[in-house]
Amino acid sequence: MVRQDPSAPGAEGSEQGPADGTLLTARGVRSRAALLEAARRLFQSKGYANTKIVDITQEAGKALGSFYTYFANKEEVLEQLAKDFKAEIDRRLTELDFVSGDPYALVLELCAVYWHSCKNHQPELAAIFQASMMDEQFAVRWREIRSDARGKFAAQIRGLDKAGRVANPEPEATASALGSMMDYFCYVWLIEGGEMNRPSLSDNVAIEAMARVVYRTIFAAAE
Amino acid sequence: MVRQDPSAPGAEGSEQGPADGTLLTARGVRSRAALLEAARRLFQSKGYANTKIVDITQEAGKALGSFYTYFANKEEVLEQLAKDFKAEIDRRLTELDFVSGDPYALVLELCAVYWHSCKNHQPELAAIFQASMMDEQFAVRWREIRSDARGKFAAQIRGLDKAGRVANPEPEATASALGSMMDYFCYVWLIEGGEMNRPSLSDNVAIEAMARVVYRTIFAAAE
Amino acid sequence: MVRQDPSAPGAEGSEQGPADGTLLTARGVRSRAALLEAARRLFQSKGYANTKIVDITQEAGKALGSFYTYFANKEEVLEQLAKDFKAEIDRRLTELDFVSGDPYALVLELCAVYWHSCKNHQPELAAIFQASMMDEQFAVRWREIRSDARGKFAAQIRGLDKAGRVANPEPEATASALGSMMDYFCYVWLIEGGEMNRPSLSDNVAIEAMARVVYRTIFAAAE
């Protein structure tokens, strides 16, 4: 069985002030959160590149100028959202114990965590993907975000390799392949609307499809 | 061993005229090709979204207005390039015989074809990925392009499944996962500059990493 | 004697906001009016077609972009001005009582109203005429604007016809002829600069010339 959707999304945990680091008033906190939420909604519905600053403020019911009270530009909004996204993935991955226990159950768990993290953060996923393709700065950041997960995969593979249970001459390349699969598979089904003639997938089917690929690649060869 | 890079890239095979379907003169053919080549170079170096029409004409050593002699807008340029890209992949995939012979050799061949097609068409790969994330029209087109490859994977899986050699309850989901892996893996290593601390991969390492994942997912489980 | 020029021209009565229907601030109202006034001046001096957006903003002492805060394009400006123009003519025509009283006095009054309305709205007259010749949309609108006046003429003629006082087998055609005369006569003398060797006409001479034609066509035949 696949673990059910864990927790909430949200623009929580970001009560820093404007550019200068000033603390915000209660009203300011509310405005900032409204803008972040509006941006999330739009990043998902219209895409990051197609979202204008004025769209965000309109969606948030604020004046255009208010945007600049809290953010220097659109990039900063995404940076903030991405930070929260990364934090959630990191936290959840840490909770997993990769070595002990039934390997397939572990892989399934891992895929479930990733799938649900992405589902909780669809706007962030969409925006990061898009931004990483238009802006070198975000390409770097996105590489950083995913590098942790890649590292865990690689370490796991290396461990099994040393134990003589599976041949993977290039653990990092394989880890990158598996990570790419997970990243883009989630993007395709959660953001882009699926493949031709199949617009969506149930959570379980999606998670199991990913898990199957990961498990067989890493463990099944050993059997 | 992995087959070596087969053939040429290029903006060949597109001698249609301007929007109206007029035939081009020899001079026109040259100019059009120069613009396509310039666009390719820029799509790769600066990205699709960051490439302006004037950049293309400058890079091609033409006047701004000349662009519109051949294309209605930037989308049309990409459409043309994408068409050539898809044609190459399709042609090469058709040449492969999926069923007979050593399965791993076949998978390796398949991955090699895909990798080299992408390597020959890095600008197209970059531009299509980017455009598909900003423009619904291109998202659809890109889905169409990749659906062939997905279909072939799924059919293969279904065949083995019926033969009782492997359990894959959702062939399309698995096919999508493998396809996503290949698409994004190629993008990451050929366009984006690899993962952190590892900017590039040799052709063979890359192809074998993909092949390992595909082969183990589809065939190895049967052994 | 002919009634003297009644009231003011102007871009009054148009405090709607930008495209979306937002209400304007006091500053916004001022800017919008400045742009409308600038457009009026230029429509008259250089003509509608020859007036560029940047001319309007320059004339108004605004930045180019400010234009689009208030209007979607030049057509919208003219539409606004035309609306005011039509409103004035309509209002004044309504005040006239066509049936009772001395017929010639009435006709004179009518022509005076039309002449002065056009004189108060020279830029609108110029622009509408020009736009109606380049843009089907404005041709339709202009037809609508003048149809009221035509209808009044026709009704009047029909009334006299029934009373057996004048033979006008095609009241609408006659009304159209009289209306055409008034429209283009006003255009020629107020906008185009008159006929050869006679650049202008006093108000009274102009009004009486029109009135003579109308009166004799409709009423004089009956005597």
Add this chain to the structure above:
Amino acid sequence: MVRQDPSAPGAEGSEQGPADGTLLTARGVRSRAALLEAARRLFQSKGYANTKIVDITQEAGKALGSFYTYFANKEEVLEQLAKDFKAEIDRRLTELDFVSGDPYALVLELCAVYWHSCKNHQPELAAIFQASMMDEQFAVRWREIRSDARGKFAAQIRGLDKAGRVANPEPEATASALGSMMDYFCYVWLIEGGEMNRPSLSDNVAIEAMARVVYRTIFAAAE
């Protein structure tokens, strides 16, 4: 009864060469005529301002460059067409004898000549009207063209005035009013598509409507 449509339209009578005055070869004559005819068709269907040079050459089945073999620009095309138009009107008006005979028959004849001249030259009428509103140069030319007709009206009125048969204190103003009526009435019904709810008029109805206005204004008052 109204005289029937007299003669042919056409771009005849314009065998001058290119700008420099060189004589044209037979082939050249044909090309030039084809371009003029194409321009006429387009001036009527799309309007003068909306007709591009390339439209003309395309419509004529010629290459873009060929246009400049025969004309310096679009204005020159219109000038040529206008010349032919004016020549026809002048010729026909000369044939009329204004003084002798039944006044109403004469006026009817006059209006018929004007109506049919315009009908034979709809493209020219459309283009001249439009051009006169965008281009001071054509405004002047158009004033010249119509001044002859105005002069004849005025002379006629003055003649009757001296004879004490009608009071027209400002013959030129009245002549201008009648001329304006005829010009714009023809434009409205032959080019613009009539008034609201009445897209067209039979020749006789149109001619009689004009004649009625002219006759009553000039002669009827005397009775």
Add this chain to the structure above:
DNA sequence: GATGAATGAGCTTTCATTCAT
């Protein structure tokens, strides 16, 4: 003469960012 590609000035429109109220 005929052809159609090449050119670039000219105009429109968008939108991030600033700033006075």
Add this chain to the structure above:
DNA sequence: CATGAATGAAAGCTCATTCAT
């Protein structure tokens, strides 16, 4: 803090005119 008008740099696209073939 909130507001929304003001700004102008960037693009995109059009089209008259030139010119090499």
